[in-house]
Each structure stands twice: as C-alpha cells, then as structure tokens.
Amino acid sequence: MTGKEILYKMKEKVGLGSSDADSGKGKSKMSKNITHGFHMVKGKSHHAMEDYVFAQFKQVEDKELGLFAIFDGHLSHYVPDYLKSHLFDNILNEPDFWTETEKAIRKAYQITDSNILDKAVELGKGGSTAVTAILINCQKLVVANVGDSRAIICKNGVAKQLSVDHEPSTERESIEGRGGFVSNFPGDVPRVDGQLAVARAFGDKSLKKHLSSEPDVAVEFIEDDTEFVILASDGLWKVMSNQEAADSIRQIKDARSAAKHLTEEALIRKSSDDISCIVVRFQ
Template structure:
C-alpha cells in the first residue's frame, strides 16, 4: 500500500516475455488447484475472510478460504455481471459485462475496496466502477466504496447531466472534495483516522464517452483495437509537477526508500490523510474519452497490479481471455471468457511476479470480442 515502509515489488522481465509464456506461468498449479481458483471467481459474488489465528478462538468464515500454500492468495472477493435485461434490447448498451477480483495477497490486512454500480444515476444509462487503495487502515477505502458513486449521483442531479469535459471536471472534483470533507470530519473525532487515506480511480461509462477521475496511484487503461491507452496518470511523489506543487504548499518530498511526501506517503494525492494537508490533496485528474467502435474493454486496478504488470501486458492477457483464446489453450484451468476470469488471471499474474500488495482489478467489457481458435 502506498504509505507502508515495505519496499516495492519489482517487475520481472516485463518487456521480453511472450504472452503465451505469461499465460502458462499463471497455470503452473495442478489442475485441481487451478480449477478451484477459477471456479471461485465464476461463482458471481464471493467473499472469503482471512482465517483467524487459532489462539483467538471462535470459528472461521463459513466459506473456507481457498489458498495454495505458496501463492499467498487469500481473502478473495469476486463479482461479475452482464448488462441488465431491461437494456439488452436497446440498440446500444454502455457496458456489455463486467467483473472484479480483489485479494489480500501477501499483506496482513486488506485495505483495498472496489465499487460496481450499474445504472448508478438512473435513468441516465451510465455505469460506475471504482477501485480504492487504502493505507493506514481500510476505513477511507470502504467509505469511498459506499459513498463516492452516491455523492457523484447527487452532484449530477443538482446541476444536470454533464455534457462537456469542463463540467465533468467540476462534478468529479466536487464529489472527491465532499468525500474528503467526510473523512476530515471523522479524523477530528478519532486521532487514528488522521493517518488514514485512500487512492481512488473511478470511471463513468456511457454509450458515447468514458469519463475517468483519478486521485493517487491506482490506474485506468482502455484497450482500443488491441492497443493499451492510458486514461489516467499516477500521482507519484517523484513526479516533477507534483514535487513543485507540494513544495509550493510548504511541504517537502523526501527520498527515503523511495520518494515520499514528508518522507511518509508515496502518492502525492489521496482522499483523507488529514495529517498531511495541504501537501496531499484530493483533487482528481479527469479525462473524457469519446468512444469508438474499436474500444474493447477497460481495466481499473490498484498498484498491486501496476507495480509488476505493464499496461500493455495487462491488456494482452485480458484480451486473450475475453476473446476465448485462453480457455481454448487451457481448458482445464479456464472455463470461460468472462471479465471476472480476465480479472482473476491478472491478479494471479501479479502475485506470480512478486506483488506484495493487496491487488484489486476491475475489467469492464465494452463489446463482445470474437472468439479466436489457436492454430494447431
């Protein structure tokens, strides 16, 4: 997580690895373990709690945790869904289907959260998705999961649906600011909340455009005709423009096991982190992208994925899953071509590449991809 003292994971040979080798690495486990992992992700909505220490007493979760001893993949949440039935008969739908996987990984605590809110501002026909990477505790990330899409729908209702990019920038900034104020109110009451915060990357997907707002170092990437198109840019503390902004506000960026605001936080923007105001701000960067017929899917993820997997690799892996090639190549391990299975593959790849963070991945499929059969 962005505020921790543990060193970052390094990418292993990112550039020169063939996709087939990457995919094979994901499926090195015995067939029974591989099938168990994918079946869990196909279940629709699954939450597996971290097992308690025997010394604590009490019972474990009613759903036993699914874990292989050497992969550290515990605490799984998997969700997925298709376009609502009431919209399938319309000429166009904003989202064909979606899936999300969020895992504790090798961390001791789960501080990530994801949000999926189809038709969040009905009857607008727009869907909302978000990934929140907490630090100092899970409270702010969980608040964002429960509240940010609600606050955004209220801001939209108050001023009318945004039609231009500038209006989207205002609406998103106002929504992030309101959440930040709610966290600030909590921090005044509890001293422990003063050091708690969360990144946030969210998208509003309509039939004509994709709006992304980002605050922190989670990321959104669009796959357009097979090419990775970044829709957000990480707010890392070593960015020259962010260093200039922090110093202009009277703060310092210190290189202590990596560049950190006040020597503490590796991201320069977040919701919360009351004790680092005004150096760390909640104002998001907002992009508005007009949709084209080549747009295939979106990936939103926390830095548990992006620290070890490039935009290009993530898009290749997800694309081969969604177009059915992975299921054809590995029928014993992958039972389909859903966004949830694509998110699961990316999560597993991040763990195999050494990610030591919580990992949350949301895959939003914008259109059905043609199934490809590999040549024998």
C-alpha cells in the same frame, strides 16, 4: 479493539472482508455486449485487506450508468470503506452531474475529502487513493483519480492510460510549495514528508497541508474498436505495464476471468501488495 474493528475481523474470517466477496461480475441492460468482472487478492502484509472495489450498472430514470472504482487504502481500511459507501452518491447528487459531469466529479471529490477530514476521529489517520470510471449510456466514459491506482482502455489492441499516477517525485514542486518535502528516506521510493508514497489522496489528515485531493479527469468515447477497460490498484501496475496487461487478457472474453487472470499474473510476477482489478468488456 473497537467494536467496528471486531466486526471487520469477523467479516474477514467468514470471507466477507473489504468488498463482501473477492470476485464478482455483472452486465449492462442497455447493451448485452458490455459486461464487467472483478477480482481481489490480499497481499503479503500483516494488516487486513485495504483495497475496496465498487462495480455495478445502475438505472437512473431513462439512463444507465456503469459505476466502477478501486479504492486502495493505507494505514487503515476505514477511509476506502467510506469512499465505497459515499463517493458515487456524492457525485450523482451534484445538481450539474448530467450537464457538466467533469465539474461535478471534481466538486464531489472535494466534498468527500472534506467529509473524511471532518470524521478523522472516527475514521482515523489513514487515507486512500481512488480511481473511478463512470460509463454513461454505454457511450461516454469519464475517469477520475487521485493517487496511483490506474485506469487504461484498450482499443484495437493498443493500451492507453486514462488516469495519472500522482507520484511525489513528479509533484515535488507543488508539495514543496505547500510547505512539505519529498524524501527517499526511509525506504527506497520518494515519499511526501518521508511518509506517503503518493502525492494525492483522500484523508491523511496529518499530511493534508502538503497533499492534494484534486482529481485528474479524462473523457473517452466508446467506439467500435473499444475492447475493454481495466481499473486496478498499484499492486498490479508495479509489476505490469499497461500494454502487458492489455495483451494478457485480450483473448479472454469473460470479464471476471480476465480480472482474475490479471491478479494471478501479478502474483506470478512477485507483487506483494493487495491487488484489485476490474475489467469492463465492450465486445
């Protein structure tokens, strides 16, 4: 066991683990009505928790950014840990972030993945999905993702998906075009080269020729009927639809309590995966 692995095990024993806490909350300084909360639950697998959460409001000169992300690792926790520490910095360091935000996010995703691949000896053979949401001045929400962690927005009681689930079955043509294949064996879900159950991810150096880390990006504007946004790893979405998730927390005004309720509901519905959830409330 390496020194880094020993440190991680020590943190896990005292309850620090992936995001230093399994629950947290915060609020905007620009708008007292906007709050966020998150909650995490380890799944039934025998490996350490591989989900990481990032959730904070950040002042940048005269602007405010809400920065929210779920990083769902596979084969190790090192890649999602790296993403938590570096992805938002890379996005904000792009010189055209304020003028061409979507372009800057795409470029930062690419740069971050290249850096992860360059550090494969240190970070190992694993990878991670990611869904990020950047709230600019409480008005504009920019969501990006690779993999199957998901973001939805609820307006006037109606849930709308903002991210794209990158599944091997729907991206078979592009995977095969890069020389890979999609197989349901071993197991019962389509996998890239029979190994990975998502078609896009950070890392995964051994599969990278057949994988993409190109994010899908969506922009949504916050309006009077905007109630909340949910970001969550696939441990939630495997057992709940977008509308079911929205309906289950619509009457819960505290964002952290809402996030905790979603994780608990997923457990009741027999989700066995790591579950991480962020709720951003606008009312």
